Amino acid sequence: DKLKEEQIKEIEGVQRRLQLNFRRFNFLNFWPKLTKILLKNRWNALFQLRKELEEVFIPMIRGRQKTKNERLSRKDDDKDDDFVLAYVDTLWDLQISDEKEKRKLSEVEIVSLCLEFLGAGTDTTSTALEWIMANIVKCPQVQDKLFAEIKGVVAETEEEVKEEVLQKLPYLKAVILEGLRRHPPGHFVLTHAVTQDVVLDGHVVPKNGSVNFMVADMGLDPEVWEDPMAFKPERFLSGGECGGAEGFDLTGSREIKMMPFGVGRRICPGSGLAVLHLEYFVANLVWKFEWRAVEGDDVDLSEKQEFTVVMKNPLQVHLSPRVK
Numbered sequence: 001d002k003l004k005e006e007q008i009k010e011i012e013g014v015q016r017r018l019q020l021n022f023r024r025f026n027f028l029n030f031w032p033k034l035t036k037i038l039l040k041n042r043w044n045a046l047f048q049l050r051k052e053l054e055e056v057f058i059p060m061i062r063g064r065q066k067t068k069n070e071r072l073s074r075k076d077d078d079k080d081d082d083f084v085l086a087y088v089d090t091l092w093d094l095q096i097s098d099e100k101e102k103r104k105l106s107e108v109e110i111v112s113l114c115l116e117f118l119g120a121g122t123d124t125t126s127t128a129l130e131w132i133m134a135n136i137v138k139c140p141q142v143q144d145k146l147f148a149e150i151k152g153v154v155a156e157t158e159e160e161v162k163e164e165v166l167q168k169l170p171y172l173k174a175v176i177l178e179g180l181r182r183h184p185p186g187h188f189v190l191t192h193a194v195t196q197d198v199v200l201d202g203h204v205v206p207k208n209g210s211v212n213f214m215v216a217d218m219g220l221d222p223e224v225w226e227d228p229m230a231f232k233p234e235r236f237l238s239g240g241e242c243g244g245a246e247g248f249d250l251t252g253s254r255e256i257k258m259m260p261f262g263v264g265r266r267i268c269p270g271s272g273l274a275v276l277h278l279e280y281f282v283a284n285l286v287w288k289f290e291w292r293a294v295e296g297d298d299v300d301l302s303e304k305q306e307f308t309v310v311m312k313n314p315l316q317v318h319l320s321p322r323v324k
């Protein structure tokens with residue numbers, strides 16, 4: 001039950017519309033009773049989009065469930081070995097405790113979880129990747145140093161920088177961390193609520209009050225970071241202001257200097273995968289191509305808020321394949 005090209009396009013289309021309208025729709029949350037009267041059209045647009053999302057996702061979810069049932073009814077020796085467990089497969093049998101009874105997830109809840117997974121796991125990583133590549137183009141010395149580091153551990157004839165090699169590349173890790181510090185894709189985390197009245201810096205936050213954190217500003221705090229606006233991966237190397245990248249506490253369990261993935265019990269569950277993806281893509285993009293700015297273009301680092309904070313002017317580059 002592999003997805004067809006047109007199904008992928010369909011998912012991309014509705015998902016993109018959801019993300020572009022995220023802030024417009026999120027606003028409805030502030031005072032639903034009031035916005036239901038004042039912003040009726042916006043609510044209708046949200047319901048319409050939700051309907052379209054369900055129309056796209058429900059047939060795929062049912063298709064996948066059929067495959068799972070068929071597979072279960074087959075004898076063990078008939079089962080294909082290349083079966084890959086999908087995220088949605090982990091949701092069918094979950095038991096959730098409602099107020100009264102234990103129950104399974106409903107189909108529309110499964111749609112919401114799949115949407116969350118796709119939304120949280122794609123745009124974030126691709127946005128971070130674009131910002132990192134923009135800085136690599138802007139700072140040719142960073143690119144040269146990265147290429148030299150890869151060359152030190154990968155044979156020149158190798159086409160690909162393989163996943164196993166990535167842990168031997170501390171400068172690469174430092175580049176990724178510096179990218180996430182300087183340009184975290186989310187400038188805030190998801191809204192959290194306090195479970196009891198708390199006093200924060202002299203202000204009372206009442207029980208159930210919402211709180212959020214200025215993720216981007218934390219990474220640029222001059223009291224914590226030297227020359228915070230500069231792109232300097234060296235700060236994450238041993239001897240730099242943060243010690244070695246390997247030892248840097250990205251989860252914030254010892255101290256919080258930046259929190260691009262949030263911290264604590266609601267920290268991004270995909271952070272490990274995201275860092276791995278970023279390392280893999282950046283290493284291979286630099287290994288295969290030389291990235292240079294388009295002549296006369298200074299790589300504009302202005303920001304624009306979409307679902308994540310993206311480059312206002314998308315990165316334009318000259319790519320030359322590296323002759324090996």
Ligand code: HEM
Nearest residue numbers: 120121124125128186189190260261262266268269270274
């Ligand atoms: C560079 C890439 C990424 C960044 C910067 C990022 C950042 C974040 C942040 C800031 C949060 C909110 C944390 C909070 O509320 O305290 C979050 C939540 C989440 N992320 Fe990521 N994320 C990334 C990649 C991914 C990937 C690859 C996946 C899945 C494969 C993923 C899945 C999720 C999910 C499911 C949540 C919601 C968790 C919850 O509600 O408890 N993220 N992410």
